[in-house]
Structure formats: structure tokens, C-alpha cells
Amino acid sequence: MSKNNKQNVLIQNILNKxxxxxxxxxxxxxxxxxxLTLFNSEIVKINDLKTITNLKGVxxxxxxxxxxxxxxxxVLTDAFKVYIQKNMEKxxxxxNQQFKTTNQINSTANKIPIWRKFLKSVSAIFGPLIPxxxxxxxxxxxxxxxIRTGAAHAIEDNGVLGKDYNIFDYVLNVIAxxxxxxxxxxxxxxxxxYLGGKTPIALALGLIMISPIIxxxxxxxxxxxxxxxxxxxxxxxxxVFILMxxxxxxxxxxxxxxxxxxANFILNPLLNLLIGGxxxxxxxxxxxxxxxxxxxxxxxxxxxxxxxxxxxxxxLTWQPLVVLGVHNILFFAAVTDIVSNGNPSIFLxxxxxxxxxxxxxxxxxxxxxxxxxxxxSAIAAALxxxxxxxxxxxxxxxxxxxxxxxxxxxxxxxxxxxxIGIFGINLDxxxxxxxxxxxxAYTDDLWKAIVIDLSSLILGVLITxxxxxxxxxxxxxxxxxTKQFNKxxxxxxxxxxxxxxIIKLIEQENKNKDKExxxxxxxLIKIDLIKFDPSLSKVIDIVIENIKTNxxxxxxxxxLVFKLSSxxxxxxxxxxxxxxxxxxxxxxxxxxSAKSNKLSTLTIKKENLEFKINKIFEINEAKNAxxxxxxxxxxxxxxxxxxxxxxxxxxxxxxxxxxxKKITSIKNKxxxxxxxxxxxxxxxxxxxxxxxxxxxxYINKIQEIKKTKMNLYKDQYFNAIHKVEIKSNFIEPKCF
Numbered sequence: 001m002s003k004n005n006k007q008n009v010l011i012q013n014i015l016n017k018x019x020x021x022x023x024x025x026x027x028x029x030x031x032x033x034x035x036l037t038l039f040n041s042e043i044v045k046i047n048d049l050k051t052i053t054n055l056k057g058v059x060x061x062x063x064x065x066x067x068x069x070x071x072x073x074x075v076l077t078d079a080f081k082v083y084i085q086k087n088m089e090k091x092x093x094x095x096n097q098q099f100k101t102t103n104q105i106n107s108t109a110n111k112i113p114i115w116r117k118f119l120k121s122v123s124a125i126f127g128p129l130i131p132x133x134x135x136x137x138x139x140x141x142x143x144x145x146x147i148r149t150g151a152a153h154a155i156e157d158n159g160v161l162g163k164d165y166n167i168f169d170y171v172l173n174v175i176a177x178x179x180x181x182x183x184x185x186x187x188x189x190x191x192x193x194y195l196g197g198k199t200p201i202a203l204a205l206g207l208i209m210i211s212p213i214i215x216x217x218x219x220x221x222x223x224x225x226x227x228x229x230x231x232x233x234x235x236x237x238x239x240v241f242i243l244m245x246x247x248x249x250x251x252x253x254x255x256x257x258x259x260x261x262x263a264n265f266i267l268n269p270l271l272n273l274l275i276g277g278x279x280x281x282x283x284x285x286x287x288x289x290x291x292x293x294x295x296x297x298x299x300x301x302x303x304x305x306x307x308x309x310x311x312x313x314x315x316l317t318w319q320p321l322v323v324l325g326v327h328n329i330l331f332f333a334a335v336t337d338i339v340s341n342g343n344p345s346i347f348l349x350x351x352x353x354x355x356x357x358x359x360x361x362x363x364x365x366x367x368x369x370x371x372x373x374x375x376x377s378a379i380a381a382a383l384x385x386x387x388x389x390x391x392x393x394x395x396x397x398x399x400x401x402x403x404x405x406x407x408x409x410x411x412x413x414x415x416x417x418x419x420i421g422i423f424g425i426n427l428d429x430x431x432x433x434x435x436x437x438x439x440x441a442y443t444d445d446l447w448k449a450i451v452i453d454l455s456s457l458i459l460g461v462l463i464t465x466x467x468x469x470x471x472x473x474x475x476x477x478x479x480x481x482t483k484q485f486n487k488x489x490x491x492x493x494x495x496x497x498x499x500x501x502i503i504k505l506i507e508q509e510n511k512n513k514d515k516e517x518x519x520x521x522x523x524l525i526k527i528d529l530i531k532f533d534p535s536l537s538k539v540i541d542i543v544i545e546n547i548k549t550n551x552x553x554x555x556x557x558x559x560l561v562f563k564l565s566s567x568x569x570x571x572x573x574x575x576x577x578x579x580x581x582x583x584x585x586x587x588x589x590x591x592x593s594a595k596s597n598k599l600s601t602l603t604i605k606k607e608n609l610e611f612k613i614n615k616i617f618e619i620n621e622a623k624n625a626x627x628x629x630x631x632x633x634x635x636x637x638x639x640x641x642x643x644x645x646x647x648x649x650x651x652x653x654x655x656x657x658x659x660x661k662k663i664t665s666i667k668n669k670x671x672x673x674x675x676x677x678x679x680x681x682x683x684x685x686x687x688x689x690x691x692x693x694x695x696x697x698y699i700n701k702i703q704e705i706k707k708t709k710m711n712l713y714k715d716q717y718f719n720a721i722h723k724v725e726i727k728s729n730f731i732e733p734k735c736f
Contacts, residue, residue: 315417
């Protein structure tokens with residue numbers, strides 16, 4: 001299958017699971033994620049999306065569906081847009097009808113909080129800037145590499161062309177420097193594009209705002225405290241471009257709405273460029289300059305806190321900020337400060353160390369896991385980050401789904417960031433987004449940075465190996481279920497369990513929207529409780545009446561809670577005893593994991609061999625596809641010999657299999673393991689059956705006391721006790 005065909009199959013697969021192209025409102029990408037805004041989120045089959053092989057992860061964030069693709073995300077996003085556009089053109093009438101329907105659904109179903117809309121907007125605006133910044137950063141990294149190896153020369157302010165540097169050095173410096181100066185132009189374009197404005201006018205206004213006609217030193221306008229407000233090109237700011245983008249997009253929409261078509265055609269670009277330029281230089285620019293200076297001052301103060309505390313906080317929070325998708329704001333602020341103001345950055349150095357630690361956690365999973373598929377996935381997820389910095393593939397494909405590796409990566413990142421702060425390591429230039437390429441961003445502290453970043457990586461590996469387990473033991477799972485069981489059913493309490501239930505209902509009164517249902521629950525429990533304490537009836541009735549009339553009466557609530565907290569019953573004593581007996585019994589189950597390990601190990605061996613066979617099939621399929629494509633190309637030639645050779649290659653592609661013996665050998669091994677699996681399962685099943693019967697007895701006692709069925713917990717215990725047998729497909733899990 002050709003690359004384009006594979007892309008189309010993947011795109012169609014994604015669309016099938018998100019409600020089709022008609023459900024897509026907007027799509028864009030950042031460094032590793034394709035971000036989709038959908039009209040109706042309720043029809044998305046997110047669990048089905050997670051099963052698609054080529055996707056490294058799927059999540060909802062800030063009202064967007066984010067699909068983690070990896071470094072090739074921009075290619076797939078462009079293909080996705082083209083595919084949707086073609087589909088729209090083919091079914092334009094149908095699309096327009098469905099567009100209105102889905103949009104109407106969205107207006108009622110998807111009420112996104114303002115803060116989520118803000119985060120989504122930030123991601124949508126900054127996302128398209130990432131590929132641009134990567135390109136500029138890599139050019140700067142190349143420039144630094146050439147300078148350090150002597151293949152190019154640094155250009156100083158007092159340098160002379162032809163003496164201190166040559167024309168190649170000059171042009172390379174223009175490419176590297178101009179690329180970053182254009183970042184604001186890309187930002188205003190991205191803002192206006194996101195808000196649905198006209199992007200050509202946005203680009204024109206952006207270029208006016210960085211006009212080289214105005215001297216870089218600027219023309220003095222006024223002084224505000226310690227800050228000089230100058231009229232100058234906006235090379236060192238990005239907020240003003242975003243704000244002007246918001247103003248421009250809304251101004252364009254207003255003109256489109258109120259001007260007739262002829263007037264709008266002439267006045268829209270004229271007024272937006274003229275008034276926009278004046279507004280930027282004389283009003284918004286100076287205001288945003290003061291705000292940015294204040295933010296940078298606070299930012300730099302925080303990063304220079306004693307004992308490396310600022311860098312420690314950055315190291316601990318950077319990867320969670322990546323998950324939230326708001327790290328770009330801080331990243332761009334730090335990059336702007338480096339390139340435009342020449343201020344070295346401890347912040348970015350700490351963030352890079354945190355990224356190395358998260359990659360280390362992923363490699364820790366690869367080393368700790370016994371499963372070939374998990375090892376392969378972890379290594380594939382870590383490699384892009386190790387080379388160029390982004391950790392999304394590590395986070396979403398491996399660490400976050402497994403839980404603890406993400407936390408161990410964050411802890412190691414905190415230690416790495418703290419070491420950056422303690423030793424005062426500064427990042428001097430922009431060179432990519434981190435990883436090995438990011439080392440070119442260091443000048444004076446290069447070797448220290450390498451040591452600390454690699455130490456962060458190793459720490460991530462070691463902490464993950466020490467604290468992450470691929471599989472929880474049956475006993476650990478049973479303890480967890482028992483803890484939840486106790487919390488939900490009040491199995492171990494000084495006062496009566498139904499008294500605790502009413503206290504809980506009263507405490508959650510404000511959260512409960514269905515008052516009638518709440519009152520019915522309290523009345524039902526009241527029938528039993530007044531048998532133990534008749535005086536409760538009056539107090540409960542008062543509280544119920546208050547709930548009905550929305551009356552706030554804290555004294556009545558306090559009186560009821562006090563009475564209920566003092567209510568001790570014999571049935572609760574029996575419940576406590578049964579719960580403690582259950583816990584004692586669970587302590588005796590340590591030997592179960594030793595017996596189940598054999599079955600688990602054999603199952604993993606079988607899975608690894610099956611994974612190996614699938615890989616061999618994939619390689620053969622790729623070779624056959626290559627043979628077929630080459631043969632097909634030759635068969636269309638006018639040369640008889642080439643046609644004959646092409647036909648031979650096509651025939652060969654149908655039957656080509658260089659690994660038949662290898663696959664047969666692996667299949668024989670699988671058959672041997674399957675026999676051993678049956679024996680191991682027979683050895684284990686007697687114990688698991690006995691254990692479940694014993695735990696079931698305790699649950700039946702609790703059922704008798706509470707007069708309530710506990711089938712949910714029975715099913716949970718069953719699945720925990722038989723987890724290895726279920727994974728080995730010897731028994732079916734219980735549904736709960």
C-alpha cells in the first residue's frame with residue numbers, strides 16, 4: 001500500500017470514529033498533536049480511536065479532541081484538511097444541511113467553561129507557530145554548530161565584512177535572525193485565522209509592525225518609571241501581535257456586516273491597515289510593552305529565587321503544563337527574552353531537563369516491561385524527544401496511560417530542574433525544542449547542561465524501574481477494591497452505616513439537583529433508623545422540610561448530624577467484625593501471586609512471539625508492496641524486457657515470503673507454550689476458586705446485615721482474583 005493510501009485509510013478510520021467530516025468544525029496541529037474542534041463531541045468513540053495502531057494517544061482537552069501523532073503530525077493534518085475539503089465539495093448540499101444540524105446540537109450539548117475556551121484559544125493560536133519555531137530554532141542550531149566547528153564566523157556589531165566574516169556568514173545570519181523577527185507576523189496571522197478573519201490583511205499589518213524603516217534602537221516617546229517607551233519595530237514582543245490580531249479580526253467582521261460590498265472592498269483593507277498601524281505603534285504597542293516588561297521582571301525574579309527554588313518549580317510543573325497545553329505561553333515568553341533581549345534563560349534550561357526526565361521515565365518502562373509490544377512502543381515514543389525535544393509522544397503514548405511513569409518522570413524533572421537552578425545553568429540561544437539538538441543552545445554551560453540533562457534522563461529511568469510495576473498483584477487489587485468497598489458502604493465505622501449515609505446526603509445537598517430523589521432517599525433510610533432511635537424522626541422531618549422550601553437552617557443540620565454521629569448499633573458492630581475478618585483473610589493471599597506468576601510469564605512469552613510474527617508479516621507485506629509497485633511501474637513501460645521483468649515482479653509479490661521457516665518455528669514454540677499454559681492454569685484455578693468462595697462468604701454476610709445485594713463488588717473481586725486467567729483467555733471477566 002502506498003504512503004498516500006495508508007494516510008487516506010488512517011484519515012477515514014479517524015473520521016469514522018468522530019462522526020465523519022461533517023462533524024469537524026476546525027483542525028490544526030502543534031508539534032505532535034492534531035487538534036480538532038467538533039460540532040458534537042457526544043458522538044465521538046474515543047475508546048475506539050485509542051485502538052488505532054498509528055495513533056500514540058487520544059484525549060479531550062479544553063473542548064478539543066487532541067490526537068497525538070508524533071513528528072509527522074503536520075503532514076497528516078494537511079492531508080486531513082484536503083480529504084475533508086474534497087469530501088465537502090463532493091457532497092456540498094448534504095454537507096450544508098448536516099452542518100446546520102450538528103451546529104444546532106453543539107449549541108445545546110457543548111457548553112464549554114470560559115477558562116477552557118481561553119486555554120483552547122491559546123493552544124489554537126500558538127499551535128501553528130510551533131513548526132515555524134522548530135525551523136527557526138534548527139537554523140539557529142546549525143549556525144551555532146558551524147560557528148563552533150570553525151566553518152562559519154559569528155557576526156559582532158563592530159565586525160567588518162570580508163575581514164571578520166564572509167558573505168556566507170552574513171546571509172546565514174540574515175536567515176537565522178529574520179526568521180525569529182517574523183514570529184510576530186506568524187502570530188497575528190494565526191490569531192486572525194483562528195478567529196475567522198482575513199489573513200492577507202493580517203500578514204500585511206504584521207509586516208508593517210516589524211518594518212525595518214524604523215531603527216531597531218527605536219525613537220523615544222516617553223518614560224514610565226524605569227522603562228523607556230520607544231517607537232520601534234516589534235521584534236521583542238508577541239502579545240501585541242495577538243491582541244492586534246483579535247482587534248483586526250473583529251474589525252473585519254464588523255465591516256463585513258455593516259458596509260456594502262463595494263465600500264467594504266475598498267475600506268476594509270484601508271482602515272484596518274491605517275488605523276491598525278496607528279493603534280499598534282501609538283497605543284497597544286506601548287501598553288503591551290509595559291505589561292510584557294512587568295511580566296518578564298516578575299518572571300526573572302522568580303527564576304532567581306535562592307537555592308534553585310524557581311527552577312525546581314519549573315522542573316516539577318513543566319510536564320503537567322504540557323498536558324494542559326498551556327506551556328507554549330511561557331515557552332514563547334522565554335524565547336523572546338533570549339533572542340530579542342539577549343537574556344540567558346534558566347527557565348528553558350530547567351524545562352529541557354524536565355523533558356529529559358520524562359523521556360527517561362519512558363525508557364524506564366521499556367527496560368522494566370516484559371512485553372515486546374510495550375518495549376517497542378516506549379522506545380518509539382522516546383526517540384523523537386531524545387533527538388528534538390517534544391515529549392508528547394512519551395506522555396500520551398506511554399507514561400500517562402500507565403499512570404505512575406508520568407509521576408516518576410515529573411519527580412525526576414523536579415530534581416533535574418533543581419540542579420539547573422543550584423548550578424545556575426543558563427540556556428544562551430534558541431536551538432530547536434530540546435533533546436540532543438537543544439545542546440547547541442548552550443555556550444558557557446554546555447558540559448554542565450549535558451551532565452544534568454543526562455542525569456535527569458537516568459533519574460527518570462531509575463525511579464521508574466524502582467517504583468513502577470507492570471502488573472499489580474492480585475492481593476494489591478483486592479486491597480484496593482476492599483478500600484473502595486469500605487468507603488462506599490461504611491463497613492468500618494463507630495456509628496451506624498445508615499446514619500453515615502444520611503450525613504453524606506446532607507453534606508452533598510447543594511450538589512444534588514434532584515431534591516425529590518434526595519428526600520425519598522432520606523425518608524427510606526429514616527424508616528430503619530427510627531427503630532434504633534425514635535427521636536431522630538422529628539429532626540429528620542425538619543431537615544427534609546428545609547430542603548423542600550430551600551430554607552437554610554444550619555442548627556437543625558448540626559443537631560441531626562450530632563445525633564446520627566452518636567448512633568451506635570449492634571448491626572454496625574457485626575459489620576465492623578466482618579470487615580476486619582475480610583482484611584485478615586486478604587493478608588493471607590501473598591502466595592497467590594507466586595502461583596499466578598508462572599501463568600503470567602507464559603502468557604507474556606506467547607504474546608511476545610505473536611508480536612514477533614506480526615512484525616515479520618508487516619515486513620513481508622512492505623516488501624511485497626514494494627515489489628508490486630516497482631513491477632507495476634515497469635509493466636507500464638514501452639520496453640518489452642522491462643514489461644516482462646515487471647510482470648515477474650508482480651507475480652513474485654503475490655507469493656513472496658522469505659520468512660516461512662522462521663514463522664513456522666515460532667508457531668511451533670507458541671503451540672508448546674499453549675500446552676504449558678493449560679497446565680499452569682489448572683495448577684492455579686483451584687486456588688483462585690477457593691479464594692473467591694471464601695471472599696464471597698464475607699460479602700454474603702455483609703449482604704445479610706445490610707439487606708442489600710453486593711453483586712458489583714462480587715464481580716470486582718472475581719476479576720481481581722482471576723486477573724491472570726482472564727488475561728490468558730481461560731475464563732471470561734464478570735461485567736459490572
